[in-house]
Amino acid sequence: MDLKCQGLVLVVGLVLGLVATDQGSTESSRLSARSYDYGNALKKAILFFEGQRSGKLPSKQRVEWRGDSALTDGQQDKVKLVGGYYDAGDNVKFVWPMSFTITLLSWVGIEFREQVSYAGQLGHLRTAVRWGAKFLLRAHTSPTVLYTQVGDGSTDHQCWERPEDMDTPRTLYKITADSPGTEAAADAAAALASASMVFRSDNSTYWSKLLNRSKLLFEFANDYRGSYQASCPFYCSFSGYQDELLWAAAWLFKATNDAKYQKFVLENIEWSRSVSEFSWDNKYIGAQVLLAKEYLAGNKNLRKYKTDADAFVCSLMPNSGSVQIQTTPGGLLFTRDTANLQYVTTAALVLFVYSKTLKSAGLDGVQCNSANFSATQIRAFAKSQVDYILGNNPLNFSYMVGYGNAYSKRIHHRGASIPSINVLPRKVSCKEGFSTWFPTNDPNPNTHVGAIVGGPDSNDRFNDVRSDSSHLEPTTYINAAFVGAAAALIEEQCFLRQPFRSSAVASE
Numbered sequence: 001m002d003l004k005c006q007g008l009v010l011v012v013g014l015v016l017g018l019v020a021t022d023q024g025s026t027e028s029s030r031l032s033a034r035s036y037d038y039g040n041a042l043k044k045a046i047l048f049f050e051g052q053r054s055g056k057l058p059s060k061q062r063v064e065w066r067g068d069s070a071l072t073d074g075q076q077d078k079v080k081l082v083g084g085y086y087d088a089g090d091n092v093k094f095v096w097p098m099s100f101t102i103t104l105l106s107w108v109g110i111e112f113r114e115q116v117s118y119a120g121q122l123g124h125l126r127t128a129v130r131w132g133a134k135f136l137l138r139a140h141t142s143p144t145v146l147y148t149q150v151g152d153g154s155t156d157h158q159c160w161e162r163p164e165d166m167d168t169p170r171t172l173y174k175i176t177a178d179s180p181g182t183e184a185a186a187d188a189a190a191a192l193a194s195a196s197m198v199f200r201s202d203n204s205t206y207w208s209k210l211l212n213r214s215k216l217l218f219e220f221a222n223d224y225r226g227s228y229q230a231s232c233p234f235y236c237s238f239s240g241y242q243d244e245l246l247w248a249a250a251w252l253f254k255a256t257n258d259a260k261y262q263k264f265v266l267e268n269i270e271w272s273r274s275v276s277e278f279s280w281d282n283k284y285i286g287a288q289v290l291l292a293k294e295y296l297a298g299n300k301n302l303r304k305y306k307t308d309a310d311a312f313v314c315s316l317m318p319n320s321g322s323v324q325i326q327t328t329p330g331g332l333l334f335t336r337d338t339a340n341l342q343y344v345t346t347a348a349l350v351l352f353v354y355s356k357t358l359k360s361a362g363l364d365g366v367q368c369n370s371a372n373f374s375a376t377q378i379r380a381f382a383k384s385q386v387d388y389i390l391g392n393n394p395l396n397f398s399y400m401v402g403y404g405n406a407y408s409k410r411i412h413h414r415g416a417s418i419p420s421i422n423v424l425p426r427k428v429s430c431k432e433g434f435s436t437w438f439p440t441n442d443p444n445p446n447t448h449v450g451a452i453v454g455g456p457d458s459n460d461r462f463n464d465v466r467s468d469s470s471h472l473e474p475t476t477y478i479n480a481a482f483v484g485a486a487a488a489l490i491e492e493q494c495f496l497r498q499p500f501r502s503s504a505v506a507s508e
């Protein structure tokens, strides 16, 4: 990060801080006065992914409390399924949400490439995408076979073990032509199509490999339709698979410009519906935002996607007249009390991307029932959500570990809550983890820097208690969406004045 630019942000922050102190701590000054270092938040949010790595760690591994783990995943089927990411605070690899995570990270690498590069993080972001994409390529062992889960969810959850000690069954789940799972295959297709765009300009071999596999996965998803339920009760499909098919087709259209995918999103336009959440289950708004851009670029028959994207904005913006998602008294979107920040971070990402799209198309903004919102207002609302997460909230608490002065010391995370194998090399068993390390009130021995937890309740309250997984557990998709929301806020005036640093690209 350029020091002059950083200094400017700091000075502005200090001045605003002083003004706020003079005025006393009224709610309005609380909301307007703080300034956050989004570059630092971005860096930490990406670093988190190194702590979630499964498999053989590379020599450049920066999260040093972790070690190699799950080196025989896939063995019983004679398939190499080593690598990928642990999903959350447990040690299961769920390919469906992992694909969503990779797609979100790739989207950031495409949409906010300059900002990420300006913050010096493009190399790290690309490494995070590649780590995930590599695993998806491995899991896709033939055109109509995709491994969708490694590790038995219930036994894993009955143990409190570091990934390095793990001895629970690494059960394999897969989808095939006979036993399909459209959501999972389509999401893997979306992940590889978006990832291909991240690597397009500098490795055409890798680009073409990712794209080829993405096309095969899309065909598999579409030709063998069936809802994916094998990862239930952990990840059950509630919204069906039509959203995933649109999402994958929209990505393939964007990545290839092939009329075949345009035809698909047009022929199935009636699947599109207005929604008020974006999640590992429900991806309609993701497809709508991508396709609204196509509509605005001249694909006039894609109008419904733009209309539905507008409705998403109205469902979130306070005082729109058609709000579906309430905010907490402190101003945080509150969708559901189970890892609510997942919905906040994805909504913020969508609002940033969409406001940018509207602005580039020269549109005023979005019309809702009882208010109109400019692109600037939509963006400001998204920013308020990011700022809340970083500490601008009634508790003055940062929901990102290692960011700010007050943050969670007891995240619900097996690896973080048991001493590192570098410190305690002997095996810590399944039960010992639960009796010794899980229930203690002591802070976690390992600081999982960048981890964003599930967040506060509907009244902005939060208790830093490890057992409370709904509020204390980080997940890969919360962080992936936050990476985008933080990137969108990297000071534009600042980075636009600088030449883009192509060197950041090479540091992989």
Ligand SMILES: *[C@@H]1O[C@H](CO)[C@@H](O)[C@H](O)[C@H]1NC(C)=O
Binding pocket: 203, 205, 206, 209
């Ligand atoms: C490009 O990607 C291919 C396939 O993954 C890889 O083998 C090769 O080393 C990469 N080349 C560069 C220059 O990174």
Ligand SMILES: *[C@@H]1O[C@H](CO)[C@@H](O)[C@H](O)[C@H]1NC(C)=O
Binding pocket: 205, 206, 208, 209, 212
């Ligand atoms: C991708 O597919 C195209 C067309 O079938 C083929 O020409 C190309 O070699 C493939 N690329 C890779 C890396 O397999």
Ligand SMILES: *[C@@H]1O[C@H](CO)[C@@H](O)[C@H](O)[C@H]1NC(C)=O
Binding pocket: 367, 369, 370, 371, 372
């Ligand atoms: C929103 O903008 C439209 C078009 O300019 C206008 O007709 C309408 O009255 C505005 N609605 C509100 C609530 O301001």
Ligand SMILES: *[C@@H]1O[C@H](CO)[C@@H](O)[C@H](O)[C@H]1NC(C)=O
Binding pocket: 025, 394, 395, 396
């Ligand atoms: C949060 O910070 C504000 C401004 O510094 C202060 O007035 C307020 O008392 C703090 N709230 C808590 C719960 O510490």
